[in-house]
Amino acid sequence: xxxxxxxxxxxxxxxxxxxxxxxxxxxxxxxxxxxxxxxxxxxxxxxxxxxxxxxxxxxxxxxxxxxxxxxxxxxxxxxxxxxxxxxxxxxxxxxxxxxxxxxxxxxxxxxxxxxxxxxxxxxxxxxxxxxx
Amino acid sequence: xxxxxxxxxxxxxxxxxxxxxxxxxxxxxxxxxxxxxxxxxxxxxxxxxxxxxxxxxxxxxxxxxxxxxxxxxxxxxxxxxxxxxxxxxxxxxxxxxxxxxxxxxxxxxxxxxxxxxxxxxxxxxxxxxxxxxxxxxxxxxxxxxxxxxxxxxxxxxxxxxxxxxxxxxxxxxxxxxxxxxxxxxxxxxxxxxxxxxxxxxxxxxxxxxxxxxxxxxxxxxxxxxxxxxxxxxxxxxxxxxxxxxxxxxxxxxxxxxxxxxxxxxxxxxxxxxxxxxxxxxxxxxxxxxxxxxxxxxxxxxxxxxxxxxxxxxxxxxxxxxxxx
Numbered sequence: 491x492x493x494x495x496x497x498x499x500x501x502x503x504x505x506x507x508x509x510x511x512x513x514x515x516x517x518x519x520x521x522x523x524x525x526x527x528x529x530x531x532x533x534x535x536x537x538x539x540x541x542x543x544x545x546x547x548x549x550x551x552x553x554x555x556x557x558x559x560x561x562x563x564x565x566x567x568x569x570x571x572x573x574x575x576x577x578x579x580x581x582x583x584x585x586x587x588x589x590x591x592x593x594x595x596x597x598x599x600x601x602x603x604x605x606x607x608x609x610x611x612x613x614x615x616x617x618x619x620x621x622x
Numbered sequence: 623x624x625x626x627x628x629x630x631x632x633x634x635x636x637x638x639x640x641x642x643x644x645x646x647x648x649x650x651x652x653x654x655x656x657x658x659x660x661x662x663x664x665x666x667x668x669x670x671x672x673x674x675x676x677x678x679x680x681x682x683x684x685x686x687x688x689x690x691x692x693x694x695x696x697x698x699x700x701x702x703x704x705x706x707x708x709x710x711x712x713x714x715x716x717x718x719x720x721x722x723x724x725x726x727x728x729x730x731x732x733x734x735x736x737x738x739x740x741x742x743x744x745x746x747x748x749x750x751x752x753x754x755x756x757x758x759x760x761x762x763x764x765x766x767x768x769x770x771x772x773x774x775x776x777x778x779x780x781x782x783x784x785x786x787x788x789x790x791x792x793x794x795x796x797x798x799x800x801x802x803x804x805x806x807x808x809x810x811x812x813x814x815x816x817x818x819x820x821x822x823x824x825x826x827x828x829x830x831x832x833x834x835x836x837x838x839x840x841x842x843x844x845x846x847x848x849x850x851x852x853x854x855x856x857x858x859x860x861x862x863x864x865x866x867x868x869x870x871x872x873x874x875x876x877x878x879x880x881x882x883x884x885x886x887x888x889x890x891x892x893x894x895x896x897x898x899x900x901x902x903x904x905x906x907x908x909x910x911x912x913x914x915x916x917x918x919x920x921x922x923x924x925x926x927x928x929x930x931x932x933x934x935x936x937x938x939x940x941x942x943x944x945x946x
Contacts, residue, residue, distance in 0.1 A: 500667050500668065500670070500671035501667050503667065503668075504667035504668040504670075504671050505668070505671075506657070506658045506668075507665050507667070507668030507669075508668045508671060508672060509657055509658075510657035510658070510928075511668065511672070511925050511928040513654065513656075513657040514657070514928045515924055515925075515928055516654075520924060522917060522920075522921075523917075523920065523921045523924040523925070526676065526917060526918060526921035527672065527921060527925060529679070530671075530672055530675035530676055530679065533675050533678075533679070534671055534675055540654070540655055543653065543654060544654055547653070547654055574653050574654075574655070577653055578653055614652060614653065617652070
């Protein structure tokens with residue numbers, strides 16, 4: 491079943507507002523509410539990496555790292571290009587001692603950053619590689 | 623919605639875009655992109671989208687929850703049925719259930735004799751088979767048989783030893799006659815019901831039964847000739863042997879019934895625990911549904927608050943923009 495079936499597509503501005511709302515709730519540590527907003531967001535805009543990333547971050551905040559990992563993978567799969575999800579996944583994998591898988595995820599993030607010529611992303615990848 | 627107020631208040635400045643930078647991320651430093659600028663016009667749209675999605679999720683959640691509750695209720699009904707069946711099985715296998723040995727033998731003989739007397743030979747066979755099957759399935763039959771055969775073996779052993787040492791008919795012959803009757807009846811029953819086949823092997827019932835009947839006949843004869851103490855002792859020894867075999871076989875069969883009772887008891891307990899567990903799960907699911915509903919309502923309120931905060935920022939920024 492398609493994630494966004496039977497839902498009237500909101501304007502891009504509405505999706506931004508939704509993300510801003512979830513982001514604000516998340517930053518206020520109101521994780522349960524943020525979860526619901528981001529969960530709605532991945533249904534409304536499944537091709538927006540931020541929804542998956544933020545939903546994963548909420549689950550990480552609740553120590554549900556397994557779910558977060560699944561969400562990052564799902565985000566990367568559905569959006570086709572989710573460098574931040576790859577970075578978040580690399581962090582979790584490294585924390586678990588799965589170094590080879592973490593390196594692969596990081597390499598994928600670096601590859602996307604190069605393809606997009608995204609300097610912010612390059613900085614994030616470099617910072618991640620520089621972490622002890 | 624205050625977003626609309628902001629738009630009206632600012633007129634052309636409705637397009638004025640402000641940002642509401644959230645505090646730094648706590649869990650994913652740097653990874654979560656900052657929220658982009660918001661305009662008042664998009665807030666209604668976002669709120670509507672959120673409301674629609676949450677309503678859809680709630681409906682899906684309720685449907686899924688209802689299905690799960692129905693499924694659990696079906697499981698619960700099955701567990702109750704299992705429990706009842708296990709209790710019934712336990713009751714059926716208890717030693718005092720069903721017809722006893724003499725009742726079974728009496729019914730078998732009565733039915734067959736009646737059919738033979740009235741010339742219905744085919745019915746005699748059918749009745750015999752039916753009565754025999756009922757006897758084999760009756761725990762009380764086996765319980766009685768074991769007790770009876772054990773008693774016969776003991777009496778026969780005593781009589782045999784007495785007869786060997788005291789060559790008088792006296793009280794011994796009365797006991798021997800009793801033993802002979804019991805043994806003959808038991809032998810006939812064993813032959814007719816083939817009840818030992820399952821325990822000792824196919825055809826064993828006929829041999830044991832015939833042996834018991836012969837021993838009973840011999841005992842009966844020797845009771846009348848009680849002057850021959852050695853013959854009485856030998857016959858009584860035969861009685862004791864046959865009865866011991868029967869008692870042993872019946873003991874095995876009774877042990878099977880006891881094991882079935884134990885198994886059925888365990889099944890009933892398992893089914894009862896399963897029922898309780900399902901009840902707990904249903905309770906949790908209902909709580910979860912109610913909690914999910916409340917959480918979504920609270921989220922809508924929280925989202926409204928968050929968007930109102932953005933609106934206020936928009937109004938402030940618009941005012942600053944206008945004053946500037």
